[in-house]
Amino acid sequence: xxxxxxxxxxxxxxxxxxxxxxxxxxxxxxxxxxxxxxxxxxxxxxxxxxxxxxxxxxxxxxxxxxxxxxxxxxxxxxxxxxxxxxxxxxxxxxxxxxxxxxxxxxxxxxxxxxxxxxxxxxxxxxxxxxxxxxxxxxxxxxxxxxxxxxxxxxxxxxxxxxxxxxxxxxxxxxxxxxxxxxxxxxxxxxxxxxxxxxxxxxxxxxxxxxxxxxxxxxxxxxxxxxxxxxxxxxxxxxxxxxxxxxxxxxxxxxxxxxxxxxxxxxxxxxxxxxxxxxxxxxxxxxxxxxxxxxxxxxxxxxxxxxxxxxxxxxxxxxxxxxxxxxxxxxxxxxxxxxxxxxxxxxxxxxxxxxxxxxxxxxxxxxxxxxxxxxxxxxxxxxxxxxxxxxxxxxxxxxxxxxxxxxxxxxxxxxxxxxxxxxxxxxxxxxxxxxxxxxxxxxxxx
Amino acid sequence: xxxxxxxxxxxxxxxxxxxxxxxxxxxxxxxxxxxxxxxxxxxxxxxxxxxxxxxxxxxxxxxxxxxxxxxxxxxxxxxxxxxxxxxxxxxxxxxxxxxxxxxxxxxxxxxxxxxxxxxxxxxxxxxxxxxxxxxxxxxxxxxxxxxxxxxxxxxxxxxxxxxxxxxxxxxxxxxxxxxxxxxxxxxxxxxxxxxxxxxxxxxxxxxxxxxxxxxxxxxxxxxxxxxxxxxxxxxxxxxxxxxxxxxxxxxxxxxxxxxxxxxxxxxxxxxxxxxxxxxxxxxxxxxxxxxxxxxxxxxxxxxxxxxxxxxxxxxxxxxxxxxxxxxxxxxxxxxxxxxxxxxxxxxxxxxxxxxxxxxxxxxxxxxxxxxxxxxxxxxxxxxxxxxxxxxxxxxxxxxxxxxxxxxxxxxxxxxxxxxxxxxxxxxxxxxxxxxxxxxxxxxxxxxxxxxxxxxxxxxxxxxxxxxxxxxxxxxxxxxxxxxxxxxxxx
Numbered sequence: 015x016x017x018x019x020x021x022x023x024x025x026x027x028x029x030x031x032x033x034x035x036x037x038x039x040x041x042x043x044x045x046x047x048x049x050x051x052x053x054x055x056x057x058x059x060x061x062x063x064x065x066x067x068x069x070x071x072x073x074x075x076x077x078x079x080x081x082x083x084x085x086x087x088x089x090x091x092x093x094x095x096x097x098x099x100x101x102x103x104x105x106x107x108x109x110x111x112x113x114x115x116x117x118x119x120x121x122x123x124x125x126x127x128x129x130x131x132x133x134x135x136x137x138x139x140x141x142x143x144x145x146x147x148x149x150x151x152x153x154x155x156x157x158x159x160x161x162x163x164x165x166x167x168x169x170x171x172x173x174x175x176x177x178x179x180x181x182x183x184x185x186x187x188x189x190x191x192x193x194x195x196x197x198x199x200x201x202x203x204x205x206x207x208x209x210x211x212x213x214x215x216x217x218x219x220x221x222x223x224x225x226x227x228x229x230x231x232x233x234x235x236x237x238x239x240x241x242x243x244x245x246x247x248x249x250x251x252x253x254x255x256x257x258x259x260x261x262x263x264x265x266x267x268x269x270x271x272x273x274x275x276x277x278x279x280x281x282x283x284x285x286x287x288x289x290x291x292x293x294x295x296x297x298x299x300x301x302x303x304x305x306x307x308x309x310x311x312x313x314x315x316x317x318x319x320x321x322x323x324x325x326x327x328x329x330x331x332x333x334x335x336x337x338x339x340x341x342x343x344x345x346x347x348x349x350x351x352x353x354x355x356x357x358x359x360x361x362x363x364x365x366x367x368x369x370x371x372x373x374x375x376x377x378x379x380x381x382x383x384x385x386x387x388x389x390x391x392x393x394x395x396x397x398x399x400x401x402x403x404x405x406x407x408x409x410x411x412x413x414x415x416x417x418x419x420x421x422x423x424x425x426x427x428x429x430x431x432x433x434x435x436x437x438x439x440x441x442x443x444x445x446x447x448x449x450x451x452x453x454x455x456x457x458x459x
Numbered sequence: 460x461x462x463x464x465x466x467x468x469x470x471x472x473x474x475x476x477x478x479x480x481x482x483x484x485x486x487x488x489x490x491x492x493x494x495x496x497x498x499x500x501x502x503x504x505x506x507x508x509x510x511x512x513x514x515x516x517x518x519x520x521x522x523x524x525x526x527x528x529x530x531x532x533x534x535x536x537x538x539x540x541x542x543x544x545x546x547x548x549x550x551x552x553x554x555x556x557x558x559x560x561x562x563x564x565x566x567x568x569x570x571x572x573x574x575x576x577x578x579x580x581x582x583x584x585x586x587x588x589x590x591x592x593x594x595x596x597x598x599x600x601x602x603x604x605x606x607x608x609x610x611x612x613x614x615x616x617x618x619x620x621x622x623x624x625x626x627x628x629x630x631x632x633x634x635x636x637x638x639x640x641x642x643x644x645x646x647x648x649x650x651x652x653x654x655x656x657x658x659x660x661x662x663x664x665x666x667x668x669x670x671x672x673x674x675x676x677x678x679x680x681x682x683x684x685x686x687x688x689x690x691x692x693x694x695x696x697x698x699x700x701x702x703x704x705x706x707x708x709x710x711x712x713x714x715x716x717x718x719x720x721x722x723x724x725x726x727x728x729x730x731x732x733x734x735x736x737x738x739x740x741x742x743x744x745x746x747x748x749x750x751x752x753x754x755x756x757x758x759x760x761x762x763x764x765x766x767x768x769x770x771x772x773x774x775x776x777x778x779x780x781x782x783x784x785x786x787x788x789x790x791x792x793x794x795x796x797x798x799x800x801x802x803x804x805x806x807x808x809x810x811x812x813x814x815x816x817x818x819x820x821x822x823x824x825x826x827x828x829x830x831x832x833x834x835x836x837x838x839x840x841x842x843x844x845x846x847x848x849x850x851x852x853x854x855x856x857x858x859x860x861x862x863x864x865x866x867x868x869x870x871x872x873x874x875x876x877x878x879x880x881x882x883x884x885x886x887x888x889x890x891x892x893x894x895x896x897x898x899x900x901x902x903x904x905x906x907x908x909x910x911x912x913x914x915x916x917x918x919x920x921x922x923x924x925x926x927x928x929x930x931x932x933x934x935x936x937x938x939x940x941x942x943x944x945x946x947x948x949x
Binding site for chain 1: 476530565567752753877
């Protein structure tokens with residue numbers, strides 16, 4: 015504090031000096047020099063606190079992903095992407111914003127929820143509202159007549175966010191679509207198969223997929239006496255879900271409460287995936303109005319993130335946020351050099367390893383670090399062991415130790431070190447079969 | 460269609476409805492709608508082929524970050540405008556703002572470092588080792604042939620926290636070298652310098668504080684232009700005295716290993732400057748650690764490295780790819796930076812209400828440039844890049860076998876095998892084989908009437924054209940064996 019006060023005093027004095035020089039009309043060079051000194055002093059002082067409010071937050075309706083949330087997210091995406099790849103899908107990516115005119119007229123009432131970019135003299139841009147319109151633009155732009163693709167990316171809607179229910183203004187969409195002229199219902203069936211595979215693999219509970227067809231709705235409303243002009247409003251009353259007007263087949267997967275929990279018939283607790291056939295969209299982008307029939311699905315991952323996070327918390331499962339296999343530690347002082355050498359050898363052999371950034375860390379602190387981070391093994395360097403040419407390998411959970419010869423650790427990739435590593439992991443799993451050191455059991459990996 | 464008698468509203472409504480429906484079938488009014496089918500200036504789609512390259516590059520990079528025990532975070536694509544204000548100096552004019560639509564004023568993130576500092580301050584974190592891979596946005600004048608876009612990926616790795624000197628800094632350099640080696644994009648060199656050495660050097664040469672930044676940016680051009688040109692810019696355009704420029708020239712044209720550090724520590728003028736001494740001392744320690752990490756031969760202490768961004772406070776580094784003499788016929792010179800970073804101890808403090816400092820050191824991989832290099836390399840080698848991972852196509856040899864195909868492909872999916880089928884009721888065998896060749900699918904499982912009676916599937920290798928009959932029950936195992944897959948369900 016005193017240091018700061020002294021600095022402020024210096025700034026004040028220097029400021030006066032500059033003012034004085036300017037009044038005296040001193041040489042430009044001299045003034046420049048003294049101003050430079052003043053700026054440097056001010057920079058050391060840091061930003062002017064009275065001017066800067068520290069509004070430390072993310073924008074409304076958005077959030078950071080902490081390492082823990084990223085671990086959940088990565089596991090969920092892994093399940094989903096593996097399924098898409100299993101079905102032979104390619105993957106594409108598009109820019110986060112599109113030309114405003116690309117998005118105009120595609121979203122009906124929802125158009126007011128689109129984020130626009132400021133007019134800064136160039137093209138008028140808007141943040142993408144979903145992944146389907148960019149997909150249709152991509153197909154038309156590249157004159158593609160068929161593709162099977164997935165696309166996982168964030169989209170933007172100026173909703174009134176209800177974040178407790180997992181609704182944000184920036185959120186992930188996971189889309190899978192099959193575009194092309196094919197024999198009826200085969201790709202449609204595969205989409206439903208994919209939806210079921212994903213929801214089963216995620217192990218988030220029993221689910222049901224509701225299916226209907228726009229042409230059936232049309233026909234039903236017609237024979238009931240609903241006028242054509244009232245069709246859309248009646249439809250949206252009937253449809254509790256979402257806004258996109260799928261033209262034909264529409265389906266929706268909902269999660270069910272188990273009867274044991276609800277004490278009643280399973281009722282949907284909310285949609286986790288949806289999709290359908292939409293044959294007219296690409297034609298809206300093609301100058302000749304050429305149609306490319308499409309059928310696809312979208313996984314509601316944000317809701318799935320919440321469900322998985324809740325489940326992990328309920329099970330009190332520890333979620334690892336790193337994959338480190340071994341910490342390189344030292345038992346006495348002055349062994350930093352040895353630690354740096356060993357950790358480098360392990361990295362070069364492809365082993366995931368860390369060391370504490372301290373010259374002389376206490377062994378206890380190093381072991382504690384392993385426990386907090388879930389690191390299963392420690393490679394301890396000690397003076398005596400160095401003389402004997404061995405490293406002490408220790409299991410963090412079982413606390414068993416074994417001396418391993420240094421040369422054995424050096425024998426190339428996946429050499430003896432991995433054998434010992436495997437030994438400890440197997441041993442650990444045999445002793446405690448219900449827990450795994452670093453996988454997400456709740457996700458059924 | 461419209462009745463002129465307004466006294467029959469329900470009937471009019473009905474007919475208007477029919478009119479709208481007919482018009483909708485007609486499609487949008489073409490004269491009104493221009494079809495501007497393009498992505499915004501400076502941005503691009505990633506085709507499946509480009510995604511395959513991108514995925515491979517990210518895989519190498521992420522594996523390295525994870526090998527070093529890094530966690531990963533993500534932040535929103537836009538920040539409150541005030542979060543980004545005042546952090547980028549002159550570059551602030553390149554920030555994309557969002558339109559004022561009645562809520563908070565927002566801007567697209569310009570890099571991943573400021574969001575990181577905001578994240579640390581917001582969560583009151585004092586230490587973390589994290590990576591972050593995401594797109595950032597700059598309203599540059601894009602030179603897309605040189606891989607410069609307005610929307611592009613950044614790959615950042617940073618270690619925040621108060622630690623013993625130079626250990627995390629050395630690990631950052633080790634990571635940079637591991638990544639560039641694994642990517643196999645050619646020989647590279649990592650230039651290292653220190654902000655305090657630059658400060659001290661300019662001071663003893665006689666550069667005034669107010670000229671520091673602008674002289675820095677001139678000196679930084681030495682990797683692309685000759686010293687004569689740099690000197691002319693400093694003297695002619697920036698008003699530096701020629702003697703001062705000459706003194707600078709004596710220093711900045713030097714580069715070498717730890718011996719240069721030791722030499723400068725003995726330099727009579729430089730050793731009188733406290734800042735320079737600190738910087739040199741830290742670099743000496745850094746070189747010791749880098750030697751233990753086995754990468755000292757890749758590192759060059761280069762006094763002309765004077766990187767752009769203002770927030771570096773200590774060591775700074777930049778990795779450049781070298782052309783091989785065989786190609787250029789001359790000395791290897793840098794063809795452009797592919798990674799860079801340094802220490803920045805003052806940034807987080809700018810976000811903390813109490814000005815609490817969290818020292819940081821990190822690196823950023825220039826992936827867009829690496830994508831281009833890898834794509835070019837694949838094209839030169841005429842390597843076919845697969846865009847799917849499908850292992851087997853389920854095909855039929857005769858008509859009316861769709862049901863059997865659907866059953867079999869479903870069995871394969873349920874066993875975790877990557878399989879496809881054509882969406883045709885009665886596809887020709889030739890078309891199905893052609894599909895495999897184009898997509899690079901290695902195996903075909905052919906269902907035929909006779910084979911069905913015999914209870915077998917004909918498994919065919921697309922490249923060798925060898926065929927073998929496999930019993931239905933053994934098919935899954937046989938496919939997994941041939942594709943090197945573990946027998947457990949993936």
